[in-house]
Amino acid sequence: MKIAVVCANGKAGQLITKEALQRGLDVTAFVRGENRSAAAKSVIKDVMDITAEDLKGFDVVVDAFGAWTEEDLPKHSTSLKVLCDALSGTDTRLLVVGGAGSLYVDPEHTVCVADGPDFPDMFKPLAAAMAKALTELRQRDDVKWTYLSPAGDFQAEGERSGQYILGGEELTLNDRGESIISYADYAAAMVDEIVKGGHIRERISVVRR
Numbered sequence: 001m002k003i004a005v006v007c008a009n010g011k012a013g014q015l016i017t018k019e020a021l022q023r024g025l026d027v028t029a030f031v032r033g034e035n036r037s038a039a040a041k042s043v044i045k046d047v048m049d050i051t052a053e054d055l056k057g058f059d060v061v062v063d064a065f066g067a068w069t070e071e072d073l074p075k076h077s078t079s080l081k082v083l084c085d086a087l088s089g090t091d092t093r094l095l096v097v098g099g100a101g102s103l104y105v106d107p108e109h110t111v112c113v114a115d116g117p118d119f120p121d122m123f124k125p126l127a128a129a130m131a132k133a134l135t136e137l138r139q140r141d142d143v144k145w146t147y148l149s150p151a152g153d154f155q156a157e158g159e160r161s162g163q164y165i166l167g168g169e170e171l172t173l174n175d176r177g178e179s180i181i182s183y184a185d186y187a188a189a190m191v192d193e194i195v196k197g198g199h200i201r202e203r204i205s206v207v208r209r
Helices: 011-022 075-087 121-137 183-196
Strands: 002-006 026-031 041-044 060-063 093-097 144-149 153-155 164-167 180-182 202-208
Touching (some): 002 011, 011 183, 060 183, 164 183, 183 202
Parallel strands (some): 002 060, 060 093, 153 180
């Protein structure tokens, strides 16, 4: 199985690349500059410049793009559109590193995590930008996409336990009432989804068991 990890130099991208390589998958890192991932093969190219030709021959493309500054937040939508357009009409699957703010907290799917009174104001612009990108992604019936949201507490330095619960559109809590996942366990869940590929055009979520 041939995998392209876009933005492989980021923290999530590096861990997803490492996890996939450890399972014997063929991984190519797409990076803007020097390849800092574990992948031996790399393509130096900005995500905004990726074309259909660049992604030809891959079974799966992982979109690990992340932007944090106000001026870059719209790129969550524009970069995802670039990748969707490049993969339009192909059998290559697109797996997207998503956000937790858009997970629903009611069975009617009318209220999201980011709508809650305790959601930090500093993260609201990011959550809104990622939710917009997800809304636009849902309109793409020409791409075999899967959107994977982390738990609410997404811990960059957490350990890999390999134990997680796969959820759906709603915020899922573990038996201790927690919504928490490490980047390493998120990477494990992402690679499991890469291998299994059972949630085409669906948003799924993951929380530590």
